[in-house]
Amino acid sequence: MARYNAKTVEEKWQKIWAEGRVFEARPDQKGPKYYVLEMFPYPSGRIHMGHVRNYTLGDVVARYKRAKGFNVLHPMGWDAFGLPAENAAFKNKVHPAKWTHENISVMRGQLKRMGFAFDWSREFATCDPEYYGQQQALFLDFFEAGLAYKKEAWVNWDPVEHTVLANEQVINGCGWRSGVPVERRKLAHWFFKITDFSEQLLNGLDKLDRWPAKVRLMQENWIGRSEGARVNFSLKGRDDHLEIFTTRPDTLFGASFCALSADHPLSEQLARENPDLAAFLKECRKLGTSAEAIEKAEKIGFDTNLKALSPVGDGRELPVYVANFVLMEYGTGAIFGCPGHDQRDLEFARKYNLPVPPVVLPEGEDAKTFEIGDEAYTGPGTMINSGFLNGLKDNEAVSKIIAFLEKEGAGKREITYRLRDWGVSRQRYWGCPIPFIHCPSCGSVPVPREDLPIRLPEDVEFDKPGNPLDHHPTWKHVTCPKCKGQAVRETDTLDTFVDSAWYFARFTAPAAKLPVDKTQANYWLPVDQYIGGIEHAILHLLYARFFTRVLKKLRLLDVDEPFTGLFTQGMVTHRTYRDEDGSWVLPANLKQLEDGSFVRADNGKKVKEGRYEKMSKSKNNVVDPSDIIDQYGADTARWFVISDSPPERDLLWTEAGIEGAWRFTRKVWRLVNRVRENLDRAPAKAGEKLESAEEDILRLTHKTIDGVSKDIEIFHFNKAVARIYEFVNGLTAAPATLQRSHGFREGVFTLVKMIGPMMPHLAEEAWQQLGHKTLLANEPWPEVDKHYLAVETITIAVQVMGKLRDTLETAPGTDQAELEKMALQSDKVQRAINGKDIKKVIVVPDKIVNIVIE
RNA sequence: GCCCCCGUGGCGGAAUUGGUAGACGCGCCAGACUCAAAAUCUGGUGGCCUUCGGGCCGUGUCUGUUCGAGUCAGACCGGGGGCACCA
Numbered sequence: 001m002a003r004y005n006a007k008t009v010e011e012k013w014q015k016i017w018a019e020g021r022v023f024e025a026r027p028d029q030k031g032p033k034y035y036v037l038e039m040f041p042y043p044s045g046r047i048h049m050g051h052v053r054n055y056t057l058g059d060v061v062a063r064y065k066r067a068k069g070f071n072v073l074h075p076m077g078w079d080a081f082g083l084p085a086e087n088a089a090f091k092n093k094v095h096p097a098k099w100t101h102e103n104i105s106v107m108r109g110q111l112k113r114m115g116f117a118f119d120w121s122r123e124f125a126t127c128d129p130e131y132y133g134q135q136q137a138l139f140l141d142f143f144e145a146g147l148a149y150k151k152e153a154w155v156n157w158d159p160v161e162h163t164v165l166a167n168e169q170v171i172n173g174c175g176w177r178s179g180v181p182v183e184r185r186k187l188a189h190w191f192f193k194i195t196d197f198s199e200q201l202l203n204g205l206d207k208l209d210r211w212p213a214k215v216r217l218m219q220e221n222w223i224g225r226s227e228g229a230r231v232n233f234s235l236k237g238r239d240d241h242l243e244i245f246t247t248r249p250d251t252l253f254g255a256s257f258c259a260l261s262a263d264h265p266l267s268e269q270l271a272r273e274n275p276d277l278a279a280f281l282k283e284c285r286k287l288g289t290s291a292e293a294i295e296k297a298e299k300i301g302f303d304t305n306l307k308a309l310s311p312v313g314d315g316r317e318l319p320v321y322v323a324n325f326v327l328m329e330y331g332t333g334a335i336f337g338c339p340g341h342d343q344r345d346l347e348f349a350r351k352y353n354l355p356v357p358p359v360v361l362p363e364g365e366d367a368k369t370f371e372i373g374d375e376a377y378t379g380p381g382t383m384i385n386s387g388f389l390n391g392l393k394d395n396e397a398v399s400k401i402i403a404f405l406e407k408e409g410a411g412k413r414e415i416t417y418r419l420r421d422w423g424v425s426r427q428r429y430w431g432c433p434i435p436f437i438h439c440p441s442c443g444s445v446p447v448p449r450e451d452l453p454i455r456l457p458e459d460v461e462f463d464k465p466g467n468p469l470d471h472h473p474t475w476k477h478v479t480c481p482k483c484k485g486q487a488v489r490e491t492d493t494l495d496t497f498v499d500s501a502w503y504f505a506r507f508t509a510p511a512a513k514l515p516v517d518k519t520q521a522n523y524w525l526p527v528d529q530y531i532g533g534i535e536h537a538i539l540h541l542l543y544a545r546f547f548t549r550v551l552k553k554l555r556l557l558d559v560d561e562p563f564t565g566l567f568t569q570g571m572v573t574h575r576t577y578r579d580e581d582g583s584w585v586l587p588a589n590l591k592q593l594e595d596g597s598f599v600r601a602d603n604g605k606k607v608k609e610g611r612y613e614k615m616s617k618s619k620n621n622v623v624d625p626s627d628i629i630d631q632y633g634a635d636t637a638r639w640f641v642i643s644d645s646p647p648e649r650d651l652l653w654t655e656a657g658i659e660g661a662w663r664f665t666r667k668v669w670r671l672v673n674r675v676r677e678n679l680d681r682a683p684a685k686a687g688e689k690l691e692s693a694e695e696d697i698l699r700l701t702h703k704t705i706d707g708v709s710k711d712i713e714i715f716h717f718n719k720a721v722a723r724i725y726e727f728v729n730g731l732t733a734a735p736a737t738l739q740r741s742h743g744f745r746e747g748v749f750t751l752v753k754m755i756g757p758m759m760p761h762l763a764e765e766a767w768q769q770l771g772h773k774t775l776l777a778n779e780p781w782p783e784v785d786k787h788y789l790a791v792e793t794i795t796i797a798v799q800v801m802g803k804l805r806d807t808l809e810t811a812p813g814t815d816q817a818e819l820e821k822m823a824l825q826s827d828k829v830q831r832a833i834n835g836k837d838i839k840k841v842i843v844v845p846d847k848i849v850n851i852v853i854e
Numbered sequence: 855g856c857c858c859c860c861g862u863g864g865c866g867g868a869a870u871u872g873g874u875a876g877a878c879g880c881g882c883c884a885g886a887c888u889c890a891a892a893a894u895c896u897g898g899u900g901g902c903c904u905u906c907g908g909g910c911c912g913u914g915u916c917u918g919u920u921c922g923a924g925u926c927a928g929a930c931c932g933g934g935g936g937c938a939c940c941a
Binding site: 247326327334344534651652654657659664670719722732796799804807831841844851 | 920937
């Protein structure tokens with residue numbers, strides 16, 4: 001028997017699959033369609049274990065579904081625009097295109113060595129002009145549909161990256177990549193009108209029952225729907241009024257002040273005549289972006305001396321403040337404060353000595369004595385001190401007050417969302433150019449479609465900060481498509497989240513003349529199973545859902561949701577190690593001493609073990625997939641990443657674990673060879689003993705098929721692996737005579753088929769060694785023969801007072817009286833009863849007998 | 855602060871609707887093969903006690919519901935994640 005040589009076997013089958021174009025998807029192939037997609041990678045340089053895990057999970061699904069008779073689409077491409085390419089250009093004087101394409105080439109090679117069943121014929125990169133040209137066409141479609149617009153807006157400016165960040169790219173007031181505090185600037189900026197779809201995006205979540213509940217909840221919170229009312233407050237001595245959004249219009253009688261955002265137009269207007277207020281606004285803006293402010297969060301205000309008139313007809317005048325805790329971006333940028341029933345308003349009122357009238361009385365309290373102390377009362381109750389609302393429940397009061405406001409013309413019912421429009425302009429070179437031209441006489445003019453794609457210029461320098469497109473001597477200077485006068489191109493490029501918001505649709509027809517080929521998209525979409533990291537739970541997934549709805553509106557396809565199934569996998573972690581100097585030590589650079597402790601292999605310094613953390617260069621705890629493939633082969637790596645941990649949890653990478661997977665690889669190979677060596681010998685003669693042993697093998701085989709299939713369907717890959725281990729143990733333990741039996745051969749054939757999705761090269765080689773001429777990749781999944789699932793005996797647990805005392809072997813379906821009799825005959829049970837009176841016997845057929853005594 | 859998830863052997867993790875806790879793997883121990891090692895195979899492996907029959911304890915802690923709780927309920931402790939002045 002030849003020792004299993006993973007390298008030659010894996011290369012051999014990868015070549016055969018590629019030459020036979022085995023995994024290329026065509027819509028005319030038979031079977032229901034199944035689109036499985038893993039989040040495409042950013043070409044950062046080399047693949048990491050996170051990629052290996054992600055793409056192995058997807059590949060198991062793709063190969064399994066293929067075997068189950070589905071017409072599977074499983075494509076791969078590159079999310080190729082983005083900042084790191086420009087950083088590399090700046091640092092190493094390499095052109096972003098060159099850097100990106102070299103990385104793609106390396107990573108493609110690494111992925112191919114993993115043996116994933118991708119349809120490589122559909123590969124594209126988002127930096128291909130064919131792709132971003134279509135994206136520019138889509139941008140024009142958005143514009144024509146009123147879904148892309150330009151406005152002056154406060155934007156988050158990253159002073160290090162010299163670019164605008166989306167709200168969601170600002171984390172604790174700092175840029176998500178640069179980590180430095182962002183500044184607020186007013187800039188002309190392109191937006192996509194995602195807010196038009198707030199309601200749809202929220203309601204659509206209900207149908208996504210194959211998404212993790214956690215992700216749906218995160219999206220729900222992100223969209224942030226609130227029901228309430230828009231209320232007008234007249235301003236004493238002025239013609240204008242304040243518009244305020246509130247979710248608690250029932251507490252209007254409890255209002256004791258109004259507060260404006262520092263960015264509210266009225267605040268700015270007042271500040272022009274009031275230098276103190278101007279200084280306060282400046283202070284607020286500074287606070288708004290510093291990390292410190294978030295920690296302290298002291299509520300401060302500035303009294304404008306304006307008085308707002310209570311809109312509920314009680315004639316009260318409320319002071320108007322500008323307050324640091326009011327956001328311009330949410331609601332109307334102005335609030336009324338009801339300190340009795342809102343904690344933040346209460347803190348504010350206490351600070352500025354404002355009244356705190358209670359208007360909602362909790363159950364069991366007396367209206368005469370009820371007072372608000374240090375905590376606002378936010379629960380339900382009965383209205384008091386509220387004029388015509390008195391005596392109503394708070395929710396009844398909401399309807400009544402809204403009806404009142406509507407009648408008075410002082411307000412109306414309103415629903416608001418936290419979700420903001422998506423700012424997509426980036427001051428960057430390495431992104432999709434926005435197809436607009438700015439003409440001094442015609443304004444912003446769309447680029448005619450026949451001029452697409454607008455290609456990025458190749459001759460660019462990265463010697464100074466800012467956007468190279470802006471510095472380019474010729475690229476931006478063009479004639480206006482309308483008046484033919486001198487004009488300039490838009491030099492901003494699109495946020496890279498735009499690139500990934502529709503790539504899954506492009507995969508269905510990557511060479512289509514339109515952005516999306518409707519026939520192909522309607523055939524393949526939606527993606528049946530999408531797999532990726534939880535870090536994209538909000539942004540990417542929400543943008544893709546938005547794009548899909550727009551594509552439908554543009555009549556480019558007919559589906560609402562892009563991904564009907566979503567799976568989010570956990571991180572790949574590894575133990576961390578530090579030496580005496582505190583520097584992180586690479587796992588590959590460890591040497592274990594006799595006593596079990598570690599030292600550095602290079603300089604012998606003592607090393608301390610740390611905790612398991614996500615593999616990262618900074619912690620120096622990475623294991624390079626290529627090293628693992630070199631040492632053990634792709635199949636072993638694939639097997640290990642799906643074997644121990646459930647895929648949604650973090651995977652602990654261990655050297656012992658990968659060794660164990662490698663041992664299993666060889667064990668399967670030995671088992672296959674045992675059958676192969678006996679193939680040309682006649683099957684063993686069926687004696688009585690052999691017959692029953694053979695039956696046992698067949699029963700185990702079919703039980704395993706049943707279990708493994710079910711486990712794969714629900715992503716319990718680690719359990720499928722455990723079942724396969726048990727199966728292999730069962731087969732290995734079979735006596736030599738049995739190994740020539742038909743049943744045993746059947747068992748090993750089945751084993752080979754079942755490891756196909758997980759260790760495809762080994763399985764394919766074994767299939768051939770076992771005398772088959774077909775490709776295993778084209779073989780159907782084994783069928784369960786229900787006959788073998790029937791059990792002859794089952795084990796019944798017998799408890800006395802809930803404690804296990806004995807077990808009984810019996811046929812399934814044995815009746816209760818019989819079970820009780822059998823249980824009482826047991827010596828062990830009698831000993832436990834110890835002569836006491838039996839109060840009750842509980843019998844659950846096929847499960848348990850529990851005897852209750854005095 | 856609010857919301858969500860998770861706590862099971864030395865480790866990763868199993869355990870349909872409440873019904874034999876610890877499947878399977880790793881590690882460890884013992885044995886077989888070998889001059890030896892590697893590889894492989896076999897057996898054992900939650901803790902404590904044991905007259906070797908077995909007994910007691912045990913799923914973060916404490917209460918409760920139940921004939922019966924890892925599973926359900928309440929309170930708490932610990933770990934992880936998300937959101938965060940959202941009116």
